[in-house]
Every structure is written in C-alpha cells, then in structure tokens.
Amino acid sequence: MSGIIRKVGVCGAGGTMGAGIAIVTARAGFETVCYDLAQPALDAAAKQTAGFFGKSVDRGKMSAGERDAVLARMRATTSLDDLADCDLVIEAVFEDLKTKQQLFAALDPLCAKHTIFASNTSTLSITEIASQCGRQDRVVGMHFCLPAQLMKLIEMSPGMNTSRETFDTAWSFAEAAGQTPVRTQDKPGFILNALLVPFNNDVIRAVEAGVATPADIDAAIKTGLGYRMGPCELLDLIGLDTQLRLCEAFYPVTLDVRSSAPPLLRRMVAAGHLGRKTGRGFYTYDGNAMFGG
Amino acid sequence: MSGTMAYSIVTAGDSRSFPAGDAFLSGAAAGADVVVCLGAFHAPGSHRIDDAKTAILLELDTECLGVHTGESAGEEGSNVVGFARYRNGDDAPSGLIELVRQPSTHSSSVEAARVVFEAAGFTVVVCSDQAGRIIDRLVRPKYNAALRFLDEGLASARDMDLTCRLGLGYADGPIERVERGGLARHHEITQALFETYGTPGFAPARRAVVAHRRDRRQTGDKKEK
Numbered sequence: 416m417s418g419i420i421r422k423v424g425v426c427g428a429g430g431t432m433g434a435g436i437a438i439v440t441a442r443a444g445f446e447t448v449c450y451d452l453a454q455p456a457l458d459a460a461a462k463q464t465a466g467f468f469g470k471s472v473d474r475g476k477m478s479a480g481e482r483d484a485v486l487a488r489m490r491a492t493t494s495l496d497d498l499a500d501c502d503l504v505i506e507a508v509f510e511d512l513k514t515k516q517q518l519f520a521a522l523d524p525l526c527a528k529h530t531i532f533a534s535n536t537s538t539l540s541i542t543e544i545a546s547q548c549g550r551q552d553r554v555v556g557m558h559f560c561l562p563a564q565l566m567k568l569i570e571m572s573p574g575m576n577t578s579r580e581t582f583d584t585a586w587s588f589a590e591a592a593g594q595t596p597v598r599t600q601d602k603p604g605f606i607l608n609a610l611l612v613p614f615n616n617d618v619i620r621a622v623e624a625g626v627a628t629p630a631d632i633d634a635a636i637k638t639g640l641g642y643r644m645g646p647c648e649l650l651d652l653i654g655l656d657t658q659l660r661l662c663e664a665f666y667p668v669t670l671d672v673r674s675s676a677p678p679l680l681r682r683m684v685a686a687g688h689l690g691r692k693t694g695r696g697f698y699t700y701d702g703n704a705m706f707g708g
Numbered sequence: 709m710s711g712t713m714a715y716s717i718v719t720a721g722d723s724r725s726f727p728a729g730d731a732f733l734s735g736a737a738a739g740a741d742v743v744v745c746l747g748a749f750h751a752p753g754s755h756r757i758d759d760a761k762t763a764i765l766l767e768l769d770t771e772c773l774g775v776h777t778g779e780s781a782g783e784e785g786s787n788v789v790g791f792a793r794y795r796n797g798d799d800a801p802s803g804l805i806e807l808v809r810q811p812s813t814h815s816s817s818v819e820a821a822r823v824v825f826e827a828a829g830f831t832v833v834v835c836s837d838q839a840g841r842i843i844d845r846l847v848r849p850k851y852n853a854a855l856r857f858l859d860e861g862l863a864s865a866r867d868m869d870l871t872c873r874l875g876l877g878y879a880d881g882p883i884e885r886v887e888r889g890g891l892a893r894h895h896e897i898t899q900a901l902f903e904t905y906g907t908p909g910f911a912p913a914r915r916a917v918v919a920h921r922r923d924r925r926q927t928g929d930k931k932e933k
Contacts, residue, residue, distance in 0.1 A: 560874075566875065595870065595874055598863060599862055599863040599871075600862050600863070602862055605862075606857070606862065606863050606867065606871040606872075609853070611876065617845070617846050618846060624838070625836055626836055626842060627836070628834075631833035631835065632833075634833050635794070635804055635835075635843055636842075636843065636846070638794075638803055638804040638831040639794040639802045639804040640843065640878070640879070641878070641880075642878055644877065672907070672909070673909045
C-alpha cells in the first residue's frame with residue numbers, strides 16, 4: 416500500500432451527500448471521479464457544484480482561476496471501471512447494507528490492491544459492510560456531516576479487520592482534505608447519531624406526553640443550552656421519516672428503548688407530517704418560511 | 709397582559725435561580741400582588757399560600773410542584789406557579805425560566821409569571837408538572853449515554869465533545885458540560901428522575917454514582933472531624 420492518496424472516487428456523487436464529499440476532495444486538490452448510476456443526477460450535481468464554487472468566487476473565498484482548476488479536477492461517470500485507478504473510493508450510496516456490500520464487492524476486482532474503500536454510512540456497521548468485499552483490511556468508515564462541503568467533521572471508524580495502515584492513511588487524507596477527523600468505534604450511530612437519535616426521540620416523547628409545546632422545547636434548548644437549532648426545528652429539517660428510519664436501524668441492534676420509534680413519530684410519518692419537505696411537521700411551512708409552533 | 713408587574717420576594721435560604729447580587733432581586737417591591745418564593749421551600753407547608761394573590765411563584769429544584777401544592781385526580785391547580793431558572797451546576801444561571809403549571813393552574817397566574825420574568829429580560833417557557841421540567845428531562849439521559857460511551861471506549865471525551873460542537877453546533881460537548889456542572893449534581897438530578905419514572909435512561913451513569921459516593925464520603929469525613 417502506498418499510503419498516499421492522489422485520486423479519489425465518490426460513489427453516489429449524484430446525491431446531496433456524495434456531491435458535497437466530491438466538492439471537499441476536489442477543493443483540497445485531489446483528482447475526483449464522481450460516480451453515480453444515472454447521468455441526470457450527475458448533471459444536476461455538477462450544476463450545483465459549479466454554482467457552489469461560483470458563490471465561493473463571488474464571496475472572495477477563491478479566485479476564478481482556482482475555481483476552474485477545482486472543476487477541472489472533477490470528472491463524472493456512470494461506469495464503475497472509471498474508478499479503477501483511484502487510491503480511495505468513498506461510497507455515499509443508499510443507506511442499505513446489501514447495496515453497500517454489493518458496491519464494494521463489484522469494485523474489489525476493478526481497483527488496485529492498495530485502494531482503500533471508505534463508507535459514509537451513518538448507521539451501519541463498517542465490519543459488516545466490509546465483510547463481502549475481499550479486502551476487509553482496506554475498508555474504513557468515514558462519516559461526513561451534511562452539508563459535507565461546509566461541515567469539517569468526519570467520524571472515522573475502523574472495522575474489526577481494518578488494518579492500522581489503512582486507518583492511518585485515511586486519517587491523513589481527511590486532514591489533508593481540510594477536515595477534522597474524530598475516532599470512534601464501529602458501533603451503531605458512531606458518536607453523533609448515537610447521541611442524537613435517542614435525544615430526538617426523547618423530545619418527541621416529551622411533546623407526546625404534553626410536557627411542553629415544540630416551540631417552548633426549542634426555546635428552552637436554545638436559550639438554556641446554546642444550541643443553534645431547537646430539536647423540533649432540527650427534526651423538521653432532517654425529516655420525520657428519516658428519524659423513523661434511523662430508529663428502525665438502531666433499535667433492533669441496540670435494544671435501547673430510547674432508540675425505539677415513539678408512537679407520535681409513527682403517526683406523524685403516517686399522516687405525511689414529515690417536516691419541511693412536506694410543509695408540515697412540528698411546525699408548518701410555506702416555502703422556506705416557518706410559521707407557528 | 710403585557711408590560712410590567714410588581715413582585716415581592718420571600719426567601720428561605722439560597723436561591724439557585726437568583727444568587728445574591730442578581731439584578732432580579734433588586735427589582736422587588738413589598739406587598740406586590742405577585743410573590744416570588746426563593747430558596748429551599750422543599751417541605752410541604754413550609755410556605756404560606758395566599759389565595760388572594762395573583763400569583764405565587766415558587767422556585768423548584770428537582771421536585772415537582774405537586775409536592776408543595778398537592779394533587780387531586782388530575783384537576784389540581786391554583787395560583788401557585790412553579791419555576792426554575794435553568795443552570796448547569798454552578799455555572800452562571802442562564803437566561804431561561806421554566807414555568808411549571810398544574811392542569812388547573814390559573815391561566816392568569818401563569819401569565820403574570822410570564823410578565824414578571826420577561827420584563828426582567830428572561831426567555832420564558834411553560835411546561836407541565838413533570839420531573840426534570842424540559843431541559844433536565846431531555847439532556848440528562850444524553851449525558852448519561854455520553855458517560856457510558858466514555859466507559860465503553862466508543863470515543864475519547866475530547867472526540868465526543870468535538871463531534872457535538874462541530875457536527876451539531878453545540879456550544880459545548882456533553883462530557884465537558886456535565887463535568888463542569890458537577891457529576892455529583894448530575895447524580896442528584898438523574899436519581900430524582902429515575903425515582904420518578906423508573907426508565908433506564910434516567911438511571912445515574914456509573915461516573916455520576918462514583919462522584920456521588922466520593923462526595924458523600926468526603927462530606928462524612930468532614931463531619932467526623
């Protein structure tokens with residue numbers, strides 16, 4: 416293994432997270448191959464990426480020449496073969512164990528022996544994702560935060576068979592990409608979601624129990640604890656359906672009752688009150704404006 | 709109801725919400741229609757409830773308001789409104805006042821409480837008479853989880869705190885916050901929550917139990933001397 420990353424592949428680059436990760440790697444000077452199944456998704460992501468860097472130029476964060484150089488480092492493809500000479504492949508595909516396992520299994524014979532596979536999973540086990548790909552020692556967890564192009568944090572997790580060299584190389588890459596890595600064990604939700612998902616459920620249960628209104632809970636948390644966003648506002652932003660999916664991923668593994676989906680959450684999802692995306696969650700919305708509480 | 713409202717203050721020992729020198733203390737006026745009771749009014753009957761007042765605002769610690777007022781088949785309530793100014797251990801008190809109302813607490817009393825505290829510059833929220841009110845009910849299980857994760861080696865304290873600050877935009881991480889507020893105080897709060905609800909998330913974390921026992925032993929040592 417060379418221990419040096421020059422070229423990075425991003426799988427799922429047509430999605431929000433994948434596109435953000437590609438921005439991070441290209442901006443940091445790495446050749447970046449953006450892979451997705453559908454060309455229209457890649458085209459849309461390329462347009463958003465150009466817009467993002469255009470704003471960076473407008474705000475004086477980079478010159479037009481630097482923008483052009485970054486964009487020139489990015490290449491989109493719908494062929495996995497184009498990832499063959501990448502030193503690192505980061506997957507940000509659908510959060511499903513089999514999907515991720517199949518992707519790495521397909522990449523294994525295509526990529527060089529030294530290529531590291533990284534998973535952006537937020538809930539699944541790195542060890543399980545790695546278990547079917549034939550290079551378990553070269554698989555590592557790298558969980559970026561949304562929006563990846565703005566958030567510095569990466570939760571880095573070694574699987575049970577990840578080599579020390581792989582982890583160290585991936586860690587060095589994260590730092591070279593201008594990110595702030597933190598080390599966590601390969602456990603459900605790592606740090607961030609392991610703390611956040613049960614906390615959000617506690618909030619939903621408090622609303623259901625009539626402890627306080629969502630608006631008063633948000634005001635209390637923001638004023639008392641200095642959080643930038645109240646938990647009900649955050650749940651509306653990430654989507655109540657997403658919270659339900661997280662519960663259903665965590666609870667069967669952890670059997671922690673705080674991770675189990677509260678009845679109110681299930682009812683809100685069934686009613687289509689998913690948050691901002693449907694215009695109604697704990698609050699009601701018209702466009703980007705938020706009303707009520 | 710808006711604007712300002714006069715309040716008088718009755719004290720029974722130190723107040724966690726308004727320590728000596730706090731500006732709120734100097735705004736009191738004798739004989740006002742709203743009475744703010746500060747300090748350790750922890751035993752039922754240790755204060756006099758005057759029905760003629762618009763509102764009696766009773767400072768709470770970890771106990772429910774019903775401990776002071778009594779409860780009656782879900783129809784309890786009077787002119788007594790519980791409150792606490794949120795404070796993490798011995799950190800400076802925050803700008804948040806949690807008001808506690810019972811099912812039949814007079815709306816006019818709650819509104820009077822809101823006017824008094826908002827006029828003094830506080831953010832006021834209202835919650836039902838549940839142990840832990842809003843913040844402690846919600847964050848103490850999270851601190852317990854973070855302390856357990858630390859014991860189990862999920863991540864270092866530094867990395868957990870950094871993750872929460874960078875990933876969630878928190879002003880401080882759970883470990884640094886709960887340690888700064890005092891693990892023995894965390895034990896006191898979570899023990900009260902656990903006694904009330906019995907759910908595992910409220911059970912004091914091992915590190916809090918250790919801090920509590922050390923605290924108790926040191927207190928005992930001092931008494932023996």
